[in-house]
Amino acid sequence: MATTFEKIATATVGSGGAAYIEFTPIAGDWTDLALYVSTRTTASAVGGNDIISLNGSSSSFSGRRIYGAGSGTPASDTITTWAGFNDANNATASTFGNSSIYFPNYAGSTNKSYSIDTVSETNGTTTYMGLAAGLWSNTAAITTIRLTPDSGNYAQYSTATLYGIKKA
Amino acid sequence: MADTKIIVNCETGEVTEVALTAEEIEQREADRIAYEAQKAEEATNAALRAEQKAGLLARLGITAEEAELLLS
Numbered sequence: 001m002a003t004t005f006e007k008i009a010t011a012t013v014g015s016g017g018a019a020y021i022e023f024t025p026i027a028g029d030w031t032d033l034a035l036y037v038s039t040r041t042t043a044s045a046v047g048g049n050d051i052i053s054l055n056g057s058s059s060s061f062s063g064r065r066i067y068g069a070g071s072g073t074p075a076s077d078t079i080t081t082w083a084g085f086n087d088a089n090n091a092t093a094s095t096f097g098n099s100s101i102y103f104p105n106y107a108g109s110t111n112k113s114y115s116i117d118t119v120s121e122t123n124g125t126t127t128y129m130g131l132a133a134g135l136w137s138n139t140a141a142i143t144t145i146r147l148t149p150d151s152g153n154y155a156q157y158s159t160a161t162l163y164g165i166k167k168a
Numbered sequence: 169m170a171d172t173k174i175i176v177n178c179e180t181g182e183v184t185e186v187a188l189t190a191e192e193i194e195q196r197e198a199d200r201i202a203y204e205a206q207k208a209e210e211a212t213n214a215a216l217r218a219e220q221k222a223g224l225l226a227r228l229g230i231t232a233e234e235a236e237l238l239l240s
Contacts, residue, residue: 008178008181009176009177009178009181009183010176010183011174011176011183012183013174014185016172016185017172018172018173018174018185019171019172019173019188019192019196020173020174020196021173021174021176022173022174022175022176023176023178024175024176024177024178025177025178025179026178027178027179051199051203058199077210077214078210080206081203148196148199150200150203150204151200154174160176162176162178
């Protein structure tokens with residue numbers, strides 16, 4: 001079965017920073033969606049978190065996450081709108097957190113599941129990597145995806161690219 | 169502080185940088201506070217659970233590793 005992986009659109013944050021990045025309207029032309037992000041924020045911290053909303057909603061999200069910090073025992077917990085780790089202003093200069101988020105059957109009429117694979121990056125003592133499975137308990141087709149940092153704004157050169165995957 | 173948002177039109181590929189409205193700035197702050205409150209609640213619950221677990225192990229007089237062994 002032939003499968004396509006097509007870039008829908010990409011965004012790069014300019015010198016002024018941005019409060020959030022939003023993809024809209026997303027047509028139902030593909031089977032799945034994949035969002036690849038490389039983010040750094042202006043927050044006064046080493047790292048932070050990307051937060052997701054779908055179709056303008058931040059409710060009815062649930063999920064599980066496992067994560068590690070490069071030392072110590074990895075941990076697991078529950079998530080709601082968490083969408084990955086980012087680098088913040090105190091991380092090594094010019095480094096970014098990287099995440100991929102995969103949305104299967106995003107235009108279907110069932111609740112929307114997704115998976116997250118994420119790492120932060122800094123040449124310090126602590127950096128994070130995580131895997132998560134999320135669920136948006138909503139049967140609407142996903143037409144808008146927004147990513148927001150939990151603190152500060154997205155810094156220059158942060159990028160987000162949305163791909164559509166089509167099964168022929 | 170950037171009070172702008174980046175909107176990517178997936179039909180045209182056009183990327184625009186738009187100033188946040190006053191309502192959006194208020195909503196962003198409300199969302200941030202709500203998220204921090206949620207994380208604080210989760211941390212409190214985790215600490216409480218760890219405290220309860222430690223108390224239970226102390227009452228039983230066994231270590232966490234011994235408790236795991238019992239449950240395996």
